[in-house]
Every structure is written in C-alpha cells, then in structure tokens.
Amino acid sequence: MRALVVDHAEPGRIRLDTVPEPIPEPDEVVVRVAAISLNLGELPKVEGDTPNGTIPGWDAAGVVERAAASGRGPRVGERVVTFGWTAGWAELRTVHVDELAVLPDEVSFAAAATLPVAAVTALRALRRAEVLPGMRVGVTGASGGVGTFAVQLAHLAGAEVYAFVGGPERGQGLTELGADHVLGADEKPAEPLDVLVDNVGGPLLTDLVHHLAPDAKVISVGAASGARASFSSYDLIGPGASIIGFRRGGDSAADLAYVVRLLAEGLLHAPVDWQADWAEIAEATSLLLGRQVRGKAVLTLS
Structure with missing residues (x-):
C-alpha cells in the first residue's frame, strides 16, 4: 500500500x-x-x-x-x-x-x-472548565483547529465568547462561528474572563492572567507561540484562578460520536x-x- x-x-x-x-x-x-x-x-x-x-x-x-x-x-x-x-x-x-x-x-x-484531535480536544477542555451559560470564555489561538472548535462549542454552551487571534485576517469568520468578541493579541477583554482555553502560551497568557474573574479556570491546551509564560503565584491570588494542564483521556468513541452528531445537525462547522x-x-x-x-x-x- x-x-x-x-x-x-x-x-x-x-x-x-x-x-x-x-x-x-x-x-x-x-x-x-x-x-x-x-x-x-x-x-x-x-x-x-x-x-x-x-x-x-x-x-x-x-x-x-x-x-x-x-x-x-x-x-x-x-x-x-x-x-x-x-x-x-x-x-x-x-x-x-x-x-x-x-x-x-x-x-x-x-x-x-x-474532528478527532481538534474538536475532541476543544470539547474536553471546555468540559474540564465546567462552562455554564452566561460565562465569559476566552479562547487564544482561536483561528486554529482547536481554537475554532472551542469557539463554536463554547457558543453552543451559552457562553459569551472572546476569540483572541494574531491579526485581523486571522479573525475572519469567527463571528459567524459564535465569537461575540474578536480581539487581537494586544487587545484586552472588556470584562474579566471566567474561563480561558489557552492554545498559545507565552506573553499572551502572561497578560491574560491579569484579566481573570474570581475563581476563573485556565485550561492550558498548548503553547503554539513557542515562548514561556511568565508570572508568579501572586498573580493568581487576586482572582483565585486555577491553571489546569490539559490531559487527554476519556471515552473517545462517545466524544467522537457527539461531535459527529453536532456536525451532521449543522450545529458545528x-x-x-x-x-x-x-x-x-x-x-x-x-x-x-x-x-x-x-x-x-x-x-x-x-
């Protein structure tokens, strides 16, 4: 073959x-x-x-x-x-x-x-964050595979979605997929975030740590920037945030079947x-x- x-x-x-x-x-x-x-x-x-x-x-x-x-x-x-x-x-x-x-x-x-890597990763990250309707959910690297699915799934969960992208051209189409706010790397959310799904790491994560709501959760999925995030534990004391490293695991067959069904029903793109x-x-x-x-x-x- x-x-x-x-x-x-x-x-x-x-x-x-x-x-x-x-x-x-x-x-x-x-x-x-x-x-x-x-x-x-x-x-x-x-x-x-x-x-x-x-x-x-x-x-x-x-x-x-x-x-x-x-x-x-x-x-x-x-x-x-x-x-x-x-x-x-x-x-x-x-x-x-x-x-x-x-x-x-x-x-x-x-x-x-x-679907298998990108959509299932996004699904599990949001599940780990326990996203509820009305929460403000930030997604870094929102124009990538995982990010694009995270935007859609957070929107389906009833969240207010903040999509962070590297530039205007990278943000095209994200509003149509469910992003309420499309922000460049240098822009700040108008309100503190309850959840951050981070695909980028580096300076962007360092900065967004200072824009978290009380008891916020940061789900660290990846570090596409290739740079280190730099902050101290004191930066997390004010919001009382938790930074959670993403782990694979779960029922792959069930999770795949779920995102396939969303795709078939036109709820996921x-x-x-x-x-x-x-x-x-x-x-x-x-x-x-x-x-x-x-x-x-x-x-x-x-």
Missing part, C-alpha cells in the same frame, strides 16, 4: 512511499482511508525527532474494509472517522474500535477528518481552510508550519 512516511531529506520531511499493509489486532478494524487532517504536533520538524520511515497521522476518515475479529465495532462498508497516535497517513489504517465513530452519509470524509490531494503534502506542511492555515488543512487520498 502507499503511505506518507517521514524522510528528513525531503521538502516538508515527508514523502509518498510503498509500505507493507498493517496487521490488525482482534479489537481493531482495517479502514481504507479517504481523507486525513493535519495537526502541527504530528509534523516532523527537526532531524531525529521522528525516525525516517515512520508513518505519522492522528486523524483519518474512511470506510471499514475489514471488521474486527472480536466481532466488536462497525461492519465492513461502514463510513468512520478514526483517531490514533500513528499511521493515519496511509491507504489502510488499523484502529481500535474504541477510537472511532460511524459517520452518517451527510458528513463528508474531509469534514469528519477535522468543520473549518476546512485548505484541501488538496495527499501528493501535495510538502505544500500542506509548509502552510501549516508557516501559520498560514485558519482552521484545518485536509488531504484526500487519490
């Missing part, structure tokens, strides 16, 4: 190659992949961080080609969206039945492929900003690393 594999000598450090087909475990199905979405964290960036020949890939959607030998999970021919820590960028993927959800016909493979054939992987990685994608980049398999 064909797959995208790590090759640090290639542009984008990825090339299309032929590799052996995967062998499933008893509780795994074999999926013929139709679309994948890219996440910054899965891209090989420097020599040695990911060995040559590795098949990356967390998010993939496609059709079940072989059902699980255990009898669990979807049947042959069912359309599914899948999550795994490796090997999603291939024509065939093995995936545990607890890490997938069945897709209704109205949800495209390209849209579904955006898949933010596909760039889409191409998987042969364009070098351009895709360049755009993603250059922060030129709002929302998600998706590749389809030819």
Whole structure:
C-alpha cells in the first residue's frame, strides 16, 4: 500500500512511499482511508525527532474494509472517522474500535477528518472548565483547529465568547462561528474572563492572567507561540484562578460520536481552510508550519 512516511531529506520531511499493509489486532478494524487532517504536533520538524520511515497521522476518515475479529465495532462498508497516535497517513489504517465513530452519509470524509484531535480536544477542555451559560470564555489561538472548535462549542454552551487571534485576517469568520468578541493579541477583554482555553502560551497568557474573574479556570491546551509564560503565584491570588494542564483521556468513541452528531445537525462547522490531494503534502506542511492555515488543512487520498 502507499503511505506518507517521514524522510528528513525531503521538502516538508515527508514523502509518498510503498509500505507493507498493517496487521490488525482482534479489537481493531482495517479502514481504507479517504481523507486525513493535519495537526502541527504530528509534523516532523527537526532531524531525529521522528525516525525516517515512520508513518505519522492522528486523524483519518474512511470506510471499514475489514471488521474486527472480536466481532466488536462497525461492519465492513461502514463510513468512520478514526483517531490514533500513528499511521493515519496511509491507504489502510488499523484502529481500535474504541477510537472511532460511524459517520452518517451527510458528513463528508474531509469534514469528519477535522474532528478527532481538534474538536475532541476543544470539547474536553471546555468540559474540564465546567462552562455554564452566561460565562465569559476566552479562547487564544482561536483561528486554529482547536481554537475554532472551542469557539463554536463554547457558543453552543451559552457562553459569551472572546476569540483572541494574531491579526485581523486571522479573525475572519469567527463571528459567524459564535465569537461575540474578536480581539487581537494586544487587545484586552472588556470584562474579566471566567474561563480561558489557552492554545498559545507565552506573553499572551502572561497578560491574560491579569484579566481573570474570581475563581476563573485556565485550561492550558498548548503553547503554539513557542515562548514561556511568565508570572508568579501572586498573580493568581487576586482572582483565585486555577491553571489546569490539559490531559487527554476519556471515552473517545462517545466524544467522537457527539461531535459527529453536532456536525451532521449543522450545529458545528468543520473549518476546512485548505484541501488538496495527499501528493501535495510538502505544500500542506509548509502552510501549516508557516501559520498560514485558519482552521484545518485536509488531504484526500487519490
């Protein structure tokens, strides 16, 4: 079968190659992949961080080609969206039945492929923050994959949403997705935030710590800025805020099924900003690393 594999000598450090087909475990199905979405964290960036020949890939959607030998999970021919820590960028993927959800016909493979990492991360971050209607929820990196879904899910929860972006062009479309306020990195919220979902870290997080309501919660999802946030514990005493590091975990099948249902009902929008054939992987990685994608980049398999 064909797959995208790590090759640090290639542009984008990825090339299309032929590799052996995967062998499933008893509780795994074999999926013929139709679309994948890219996440910054899965891209090989420097020599040695990911060995040559590795098949990356967390998010993939496609059709079940072989059902699980255990009898669990979807049947042959069912359309599914899948999550795994490796090997999603291939024509065939093995995936545990607890890490997938069945897709209704109205949800495209390209849209579904955006969900596993970005939408489920956003869902779990807001759940961890215990967002309630009327709360003021800030989202940094709001134009990225996780951020775009966090804006939408916070809006669906009845929150007043503050979307923080790097510049005006990055904020386009966020109001339509549910953001009540779209702010640049140098702008401050008019009211203190009850919840902050932080994807950026660095100076922006340092500053926003001083704009928190009493008993606020900060859910630290990522640090896309690459810079350290700098503040002392005294900065948190006034608001009595809690900073919580995001942890993966939970019922992946149930969470995926939930966001799939929201997508099918038109309550959630898949933010596909760039889409191409998987042969364009070098351009895709360049755009993603250059922060030129709002929302998600998706590749389809030819």
